[in-house]
Amino acid sequence: MLDGMRILAWGSRSAVELSASLLGHAGAQVHVADPDSTQSFSGYDVVIVSSDAASFAAWAEISSLKASGTLIVCDICATGPQSARFAGRWTDGQIQAITGLMDTTGFESGEPVSIGIPFTEISAALYAAAAIAAASRVLRAQGFAQNIDVSLFACASSALTTFLPKAFTRSSVERVGNRHPACAPWNAYRTLDGWVLICTSTEDQWRKLKIAINQPALDDIRFATLNERVRNVDSLDPFIEAWSSELTTDQCCALCEKIGVAAGPIVPISLLHEEPNFKLRHPVAAAEILAGEIGKHTYAAVTPFRTFPLMNDSEFHSNAPETPRRLTAKSAGYVAGLEARQGPNPAGALTGVRVIEIGQYTTAPLVGKHLAALGAEVIKVEPLEGEVARNWSPGQDGLSYFFALNNTDKKSISLDLKQASHLRYLEALLATSDVLVENLRPGALAKLGLDRSSLKEINPALIYCSISGFGIESAYPTRPAFDTVIQAMSGLMDLTRDGNGAPVKAGASAADILGGQAALFAIVAELVGQSEGSGRFVEISMQDVAAWSCLFAAGNPASKSMTIACSDGYVSAEATNSVEIEVVHSQAPGAHCEAMTRDLLIAKLESLGIAAVPVVRMDELMDDADFLADILSVGRDNEGAFWPLIKMPYRLSRTPAKVRTVPSRLEPVMVQFTEKHESTNEIPITNTHES
Structure with missing residues (x-):
């Protein structure tokens, strides 16, 4: 690399x-x-x-x-x-x-x-x-x-x-705690021996969970639809916990895995070595944790990404052709076409790289977004109806702000990969591409005939990155995973607790984001070290990345802070005990922190040598001078409408990463795949439907 x-x-x-x-x-x-x-x-x-x-x-x-x-x-x-x-x-x-x-x-x-x-x-x-x-x-x-x-x-x-x-x-x-603002049931529930996260996102998953629980009260009309369950979640959750509290955490997880519902325990960081998937994938780190306390460098025994030849080493070397070839080997002009191809950002560090992204929501889209900002041509493959997140509220002109933020500067096509002609179209694109990144359930592409062996045959030089919750080599080969479950099973929720000691997930999709970032680095590093024709497989387990982060935090503890309620919000103070806060009270006889404004409390704390900052609300961030000047940007869609965007968090001085455009709407276009589409530049990149 x-x-x-x-x-x-x-x-x-x-x-x-x-x-x-x-x-x-x-x-x-x-x-x-x-x-x-x-x-x-x-x-x-x-x-x-x-x-x-x-x-x-x-x-x-x-x-x-x-x-x-x-x-x-x-x-x-x-x-x-x-x-x-x-x-x-x-x-x-x-x-x-x-x-x-x-x-x-x-x-x-x-x-x-x-x-x-x-x-x-x-x-x-x-x-x-x-x-x-x-x-x-x-x-x-x-x-x-x-x-x-x-x-x-x-x-x-x-x-x-x-x-x-x-x-x-x-x-x-x-704030929603361990719930999801748009799905229910989705929460942390007590069990006989701990906690379990249970996350449903579809009506089918809810139906299967309801059957497993076998509680007539769940047939109540208040829980009949997703919207109703979200609206009545305070009434729903006690029924779920009444069931889970009669089972062990392992029993809950096993049942949920059997019916295809994402679930997982809240794993204490001190017991991470006992978590089956972590122990399988990181035996050295697990042994180090077992032998004693988590040390300053224990995290370094965990690899946040893995890379392999697109096939195993012996087969790769024995079958590698003397000259690079693609599925479209009849196109002798491929290499020249690659050199001449210009992405949307000609000055970018990855100009000339073509990426195929198959994924949704956060992880794979995050990777594609950054590769596009760095200059790559990114082609996003969506289902015929488009990614679900396109329709989330709020947004404008029928497109959600969430989707726009996560999919800047990409070309979108829609394919039904269960149709032979659409699958052949994808294969032709892969033959002319440098990178494939996806966050489908492990094995999903293989079921379509696109396993690693087939991908190598299609394109021996392809860098293929698979992002999943638990990795390809996994103790849970069939277990679905969401960000919340990975936060629970990596130690992150154990390390993140409220003032009463209750475990809570990070509000941001921390495991998704960190997994996407690890994939981004591994892909770009492979692009640096790749010799022509040497296809590579990049495996990202979100649990690996989150556990790597948690072990660093546990082995390198930061100074603690206190959250203090004020009359107009909260202050975060690097005051380590209540005695220091009582000193503040004594400076204003008869007054308490709750009666002070944030500015007043911060001034008093700083006068005592205690560093403090306001806890800024999201709506207040829109008025922050640094956010407006250095973070917020603006882009346009194909119709010329303006959209709020976020600049890249890294700035390269000579080949800057840029965000410019918002994805267009998906329009139905007939797939006309024929053998004539053999060369790099002859494959039509349009929004595609088959009638």
């Missing part, structure tokens, strides 16, 4: 160490230096720094290095260099608070909760690694280095795509 790349990690932020670790997993040679030491940059290709947390001398050295243009310099800071907040040494917890990320986590009737892992640092590390790989590709191909800026503030904002649509319309965003 990145063999031969030499990395110097020279910064105090967690994201610096984590990004270096990721690059090391991809084959780079990494040296982690003391951030306070003097460094020589000779012999390195990349230097990763955190200038906002550096000494003045180190900051001056970083500035000089950036100006030299001799190395790839990746600077990971809390906010963008143009931000009014740039001078502050903001922590992950403070960034979660001031971006609205914290406001989305917690129970409806409770206080906002900080995510129990340094989410913005981890997210910044993953995006930084992907941006470094992209810059390395440019360096190898075109011979010039460039600077990269990565912002924790922007990473947090990028994770808010579920909530930004309502914020765009100035609607209030409510």
Whole structure:
């Protein structure tokens, strides 16, 4: 992947160490230096720094290095260099608070909760690694280095795509705890020996669960439809918990897996080594956890992505042709066509790369969105009726803001892959593509005849990335998984608890997002190291990535903060005990924090040397100067209408990643597949239906 790349990690932020670790997993040679030491940059290709947390001398050295243009310099800071907040040494917890990320986590009737892992640092590390790989590709191909800026503030904002649509319309965003705002039943329920997450998303899943529970009360008209169940969820959940509380967690999970309903236990981080899928996939890390406490570097024993030849090594080498070939081998002009092909962003780091995306909602679409912003041509394959998320509310002109945010700069086609002609059309596209990324259930493509062996025959040079909840090699080969279940089964919910100690999921789809980010990095790294004709398989288990993040958090605990209610919202304070808060009360006799405004309480805390920031609500984020100037962007659809978009959280100085357009509506077009579509540039890329 990145063999031969030499990395110097020279910064105090967690994201610096984590990004270096990721690059090391991809084959780079990494040296982690003391951030306070003097460094020589000779012999390195990349230097990763955190200038906002550096000494003045180190900051001056970083500035000089950036100006030299001799190395790839990746600077990971809390906010963008143009931000009014740039001078502050903001922590992950403070960034979660001031971006609205914290406001989305917690129970409806409770206080906002900080995510129990340094989410913005981890997210910044993953995006930084992907941006470094992209810059390395440019360096190898075109011979010039460039600077990269990565912002924790922007990473947090990028994770808010579920909530930004309502914020765009100035609607209030409510915390939902472990529920789902549009599905029910979907919650954490008590069992005989713990907790279980049960998540239903279709009427068929509800019908099967209702039959399994066998409780006549569930036939009530209040639960007859999805909308009714969501509206009456407070009445529904007690019936589900009355059933689950009579079973063990394992019994609940086994029954749900049998009927195709996503479910999983809330796994304590200290017992992660006993979780069957984690133990199967990461025996070294499991043994290390079993042998003692989770250490500072235990996380490094977990690989957040896996890569293999498109087939096994022996078959790959024995069958590899002397010259690259595709399914459309009769097209002798393929290589020339690849070199001449221009993506939507000609200046991008991935110009000339074609990507096929088959997925929905968050993970695969996130990957495709970033590959497109980096310059690749991304073709999104949707079902005939289009992805369900197209129709979610709110939106405009019949398209949801959520879908628009997650699918910028892509070409959309609609195919019914159960129809032979549509499947052949997809195969022809794959023969002319560089990357396939999908987040279907494991084995779904294989059932259509597109297993790894077939994909290798179609295109020996293809990079195929599969994203799933538990991976291809799994203790749960048939278990469906949602983000909520993965948060539960990776330790993330155990680490994220409210003031009463109750486990709660991150409001943002943390497992989905982190899984997509890991896939993005692995794909770009494969594009850097790929030799012509050497197809690769990238396997992403969302549980792997989330567990990697949780083990880092457990082994490298951050300072705790307190959430304090005020008259106009909440404040997040780095006050570690109630005694310090009582000191604040004594400064205003007869008054309590609840009677103060956030600004007043923050001023009083800071006068006592206690750092504090407001917990910004999502609707307030729309008025934040940094968000408006450095994060929010605007794009257009094919009809010329304007759409709010979010800029990339990483900025490459010479090959910038850009968001520009919103996907068009799907229009019915006849698939006319014939043998004449053999060459790269003759395959029609249009919205497709077959009558």
